Amino acid sequence: MPPKFIDIGINLTSSMFHGVYHGKRVHADDFSHVMQRARRAGVDKMIITAGNIKDCHRALEIAKDDDELFFTVGCHPTRCSEFERYKDGPDAYFNVLRAMFQDPATKSKIVAVGECGLDYDRLFLCPKETQIKYFEHQFELAEMTGLPMFLHDRNTAGDFARMISENRKRFKDGVVHSFTGTMEELKFYIDLGLYISINGCSMKTEENLKVAASVPLDRLMLETDGPYCEIRTTHASFKYLEAMTEEQQALYKPPAKNKERFELGLTVKSRNEPCAMGQVLTILAHLRNMDPDELAAICYKNTLRVFFPEEAENAD
Numbered sequence: 001m002p003p004k005f006i007d008i009g010i011n012l013t014s015s016m017f018h019g020v021y022h023g024k025r026v027h028a029d030d031f032s033h034v035m036q037r038a039r040r041a042g043v044d045k046m047i048i049t050a051g052n053i054k055d056c057h058r059a060l061e062i063a064k065d066d067d068e069l070f071f072t073v074g075c076h077p078t079r080c081s082e083f084e085r086y087k088d089g090p091d092a093y094f095n096v097l098r099a100m101f102q103d104p105a106t107k108s109k110i111v112a113v114g115e116c117g118l119d120y121d122r123l124f125l126c127p128k129e130t131q132i133k134y135f136e137h138q139f140e141l142a143e144m145t146g147l148p149m150f151l152h153d154r155n156t157a158g159d160f161a162r163m164i165s166e167n168r169k170r171f172k173d174g175v176v177h178s179f180t181g182t183m184e185e186l187k188f189y190i191d192l193g194l195y196i197s198i199n200g201c202s203m204k205t206e207e208n209l210k211v212a213a214s215v216p217l218d219r220l221m222l223e224t225d226g227p228y229c230e231i232r233t234t235h236a237s238f239k240y241l242e243a244m245t246e247e248q249q250a251l252y253k254p255p256a257k258n259k260e261r262f263e264l265g266l267t268v269k270s271r272n273e274p275c276a277m278g279q280v281l282t283i284l285a286h287l288r289n290m291d292p293d294e295l296a297a298i299c300y301k302n303t304l305r306v307f308f309p310e311e312a313e314n315a316d
């Protein structure tokens, strides 16, 4: 039996899970197969990452009939221009987000504010000043709801760290997802009481691996960030996947085909999906010289504590 996982960052609203890439249909819709593979591989809950109003509505559609699916509500840094382009203005955009947290029909499905933060790698999608302005604004949602923040930080030269520390009193818990920072940044966030979530992108280089192996166990969470951040042969982490047994291979890294040669029931090369949680676990367990089941249980518990506190109490 595989250990239990919660994929805390999965972009299930992506059209790639329906066979559509960059607006073009490439293969048949295999969303239900993705979900089946996830469950078989021990992924029991998933937190769908929503990054704008449209995403939030889509996430709700996906999550509403499935007891184990949840989602975030917020605006991604690369999407923050939407506040200003919104037909009734930025306040109206903000109010739509805020209303989702208050709506009895959606409330129970929303487990975090986000994803929000800063991303200076993709300033062409949204200028710095706009990102900062609306990141700042979203702390209000965390303040209002008491929910944890699902945070995104890319190449922000200290701006993200500064904003987090300035606003630290406004939110209880926060997770820096898809963490790719330095040892110093890791220490800074840990000192601020944040959690760190690791995926394939967090383990590309030898330096990344050292940082990933140093996240304190009581602050560690796992995610795939699918369909992005798959673990590639060129990544420093890849060699550790050899440690997987045949059974684990079948669950966590099942046979794949290029999207152009798609076969229903197989995975798609370079489209990451939640069944790969076990790959992230295998690598981290190896790096930390730990029993994978034990490590999975720790991450699971951390995740319950932050995103599903009622369940965490029952589990104790």
Ligand SMILES: [Zn+2]
Pocket: 115, 151, 152, 153, 177, 178
């Ligand atoms: Zn992100």
